[in-house]
Amino acid sequence: MALRREPHVLVVGGSDSSGGAGIVRDIETISALDLRTCLAITTVTVQTHEAVAQIHNLQPGLVADQMRAALQANAVGAIKIGMLATEQTIVAVADVLRQNPQIPAVIDPVLVSSSGWPLLDTGAIGVLKQELIPLCRLVTPNLIELAVLAGSDLAIDEDGALQQGQKLLTAGLQALLIKGGHAAGCRSTDILLRADQEPIRFDAPRLGGSMRGTGCALASAIAAHLANGSLLEDGVRKSKLLVFEKLRKSISRD
């Protein structure tokens, strides 16, 4: 079997017909970093920037087959996981990760769209926490996702968020990047938390605007940097800068 030696990022996630989020953002980001993408589509969504109209989930076995074929065909240096939609898909993706423990995976725990539509079955959160997230090198929750994963109320300050993150590390997660984009204040601060290491803060000025799919772009950029051999801290720093620049350009065009 011919193997493509160029480094690839395997993207596991959903399509968004509006182009605002999901695999379109992932491919765009990975290409901007000069890497190739291979794909396992989990779900097809019909959406505009304001609403999600339809969600059609693919069979979990088909998701796993796409992952295995992508891994067989290419030199996959990292895996980026986005929308999974169902418990069965989470289990199928976790099986493939268990068979490929040498490949770092970055998971953006997609729960709800910015238009307010649930993108993961509520009953699937426990399985996501127990079966899949502990296999990943990094999970990138925003403050709302962090609270859901920790089973707590939304943290009211940085100490609260750090406590929730610490609780998840104690439960077996390898590393978290807590995204502070939704917090108040004139700076947007993300915090990298790893067991037995001091938290590391990544800070940028808060821009007066927003763009869909920044969570997808950040996790994809980190996966691309890991595929290129960067250390986690370095990959996060470069990725935060890339997303900041993308957001700055998008706001100046609007």
Ligand code: PLP
């Ligand atoms: N749709 C799909 C397919 C996604 O993967 C995501 C996020 O990853 C979203 C929608 C949510 O994006 P947003 O929060 O920008 O609406």
